[in-house]
Amino acid sequence: MSNATEQYYVIGDPIAHSLSPAIYTQLFEHYDVAAQYDAMRVTAEALPEFVRMIPKRHVKGFNVTMPLKREIEPFLAYRDPDALYGVNTVCVHPDGLYGYSTDAQGFRTSLAMHGRTYAGQQVVFIGCGGAAKALVHDALNQHAAHITIVNRTIEHASEFANDPRVTVAPWSELADACAHCSLLINTTPLGMHGVAAQFAAFDFLDVLPKTAFVADLVYNPLETALLAAARARELACMNGLGMLVWQGVLAFQKYTNITVPADIAEDVHAHLVGILERK
Ligand code: NAP
Numbered sequence: 674m675s676n677a678t679e680q681y682y683v684i685g686d687p688i689a690h691s692l693s694p695a696i697y698t699q700l701f702e703h704y705d706v707a708a709q710y711d712a713m714r715v716t717a718e719a720l721p722e723f724v725r726m727i728p729k730r731h732v733k734g735f736n737v738t739m740p741l742k743r744e745i746e747p748f749l750a751y752r753d754p755d756a757l758y759g760v761n762t763v764c765v766h767p768d769g770l771y772g773y774s775t776d777a778q779g780f781r782t783s784l785a786m787h788g789r790t791y792a793g794q795q796v797v798f799i800g801c802g803g804a805a806k807a808l809v810h811d812a813l814n815q816h817a818a819h820i821t822i823v824n825r826t827i828e829h830a831s832e833f834a835n836d837p838r839v840t841v842a843p844w845s846e847l848a849d850a851c852a853h854c855s856l857l858i859n860t861t862p863l864g865m866h867g868v869a870a871q872f873a874a875f876d877f878l879d880v881l882p883k884t885a886f887v888a889d890l891v892y893n894p895l896e897t898a899l900l901a902a903a904r905a906r907e908l909a910c911m912n913g914l915g916m917l918v919w920q921g922v923l924a925f926q927k928y929t930n931i932t933v934p935a936d937i938a939e940d941v942h943a944h945l946v947g948i949l950e951r952k
Contacts, residue, residue, distance in 0.1 A: 679708040680731050681928065684715040684723060685738035692945055693736050696921040699941050704931050708733070717744045724748045727765055734764045734928045736921075737772075742803055745772060758806040762924040773927055776804055777811035779920030780890070786935070787911050789856065789886050791815035797854040798822045799847065800861035801830040804890060808860065809833060821850040825861075848877040857881060859889045864897035875902035886910065892917055895949055914949075918942045 683693035689712070697710040715723045717740055726732075737745050742759030746752060750769025752760065760772035784790065791812040798805050801824040812820055813836070821840045822830045833839040842850055851857060862868045875898075878887070887903040892914035896904075903910045918941050922933045 678731075679706070679733040681708055681710040681734050681736075682713045682732065683710075683736040683738060684713050684720075685741055686714050686716045688712045688714045688738070691738065692917065692948065693738075693921065695945060695948055696918065696941055697925060699944055700922070700925045700933065700937070703937060703940075704929065706929060706931075715741065717741060720744055720748070724770070727770075732765055734762070734924075736924060737761055737763060742774075745770075755807070757810065759803040761920060762927055764927055773924070774807055775920040775923035775927070776916070777807040778923055779918075780808055780888075780916040781811060781815065782919040782923075783911065783915030784888065786915055787886070787909070791817040791856070793818050794856045795854050796820045796856045796858065797847075797850045799857070799859045799863075800824055801826075801833075801841075802860060805858075805860035806832075808858065809839070813838060817856075821854070823847045823850055848880055851877045851885075852880045854881055855885050857885060857887045859887075859891070859897075859899055862891065864889065864894075864899050865891045866893045872899060875899065878902055878906050878908065881906075881908060883907070889913055890916060893949055893952070895946065914942060914945060918945065 683691050691712045694710050694712050701708040720741060737760050745760050748770055749772040751771040753773040756772050756774040760774055762773040762775055764771045794817050796812055796817045798809060801822050809820055819838055821842055823842050823844055824830050825844055827841060827843055830841040834841045863870055863872050885908060887908050887910040889897050889899050890913040891897050892912050895912055900910050900912055918938055922938045926932060
């Protein structure tokens with residue numbers, strides 16, 4: 674590797690099936706940036722060693738995925754307010770590592786591409802993990818009218834329980850929440866390739882208003898059982914691939930200061946659809 678080539682990584686465990694190298698390699702090539710982007714398996718135990726080798730390998734930036742999104746925090750010189758619930762992008766600066774999260778803005782941009790915003794919406798989140806918390810926080814900032822968080826473990830949503838615009842409910846109240854919902858977002862891994870757990874039933878979709886929009890953060894498969902059930906009920910919906918593309922595009926912008934227009938993001942999206950369809 675020559676010194677002129679910038680090195681970037683996505684780190685996590687497991688990492689072999691990450692689509693990040695495909696996203697960034699396409700963008701670096703398109704913008705003629707001399708950069709190498711690789712996936713590297715890094716466990717939580719190996720994270721200090723990865724951080725130590727950053728200067729030696731000329732690392733300019735790296736993306737962070739499970740299980741390191743919180744583990745990276747002690748190594749940061751700066752953490753952006755967007756990364757309150759986990760870091761997905763780290764830029765290497767002379768004075769240290771700067772951590773960001775582009776997940777919430779990535780989801781919001783994907784939503785906007787489908788003609789939807791949070792403003793004035795009655796939003797129901799299924800799940801309240803790291804991704805959901807960032808999205809809930811963003812939805813509140815973006816003036817959602819009301820948010821219901823339905824989670825298997827109620828206590829995991831406790832930090833939102835005192836917000837007057839948020840209701841935290843057990844799984845058994847999902848259908849009740851859907852009756853007044855205009856935007857339903859699945860943030861659990863239910864329906865994801867390789868995950869045994871599935872939604873037991875989709876009767877909660879029957880009570881959704883006909884104009885409601887259904888979003889799934891899962892993108893593999895491209896059409897989850899939830900989205901197939903929503904489509905069968907003629908509900909508008911989107912999978913998580915747009916979020917994946919836009920969180921990557923927004924991270925690329927942090928690395929390079931290059932603003933990526935929607936048509937280039939669309940090319941990346943099409944490339945990833947091809948990869949997922951061949952899997
Ligand atoms: P996480 O922090 O582990 O949270 C997982 C959430 O799912 C928790 O609320 C958990 O409930 C719930 N859950 C897990 N298994 C369940 C089951 N069998 N039944 C009911 N609820 C269950 O994960 P995360 O980082 O937030 O990611 C969540 C999902 O979003 C993953 O599928 C991830 O791949 C996806 N994601 C997609 C993108 C994208 O770009 N499209 C970006 C980030 C994440 P408890 O609180 O009860 O444990």
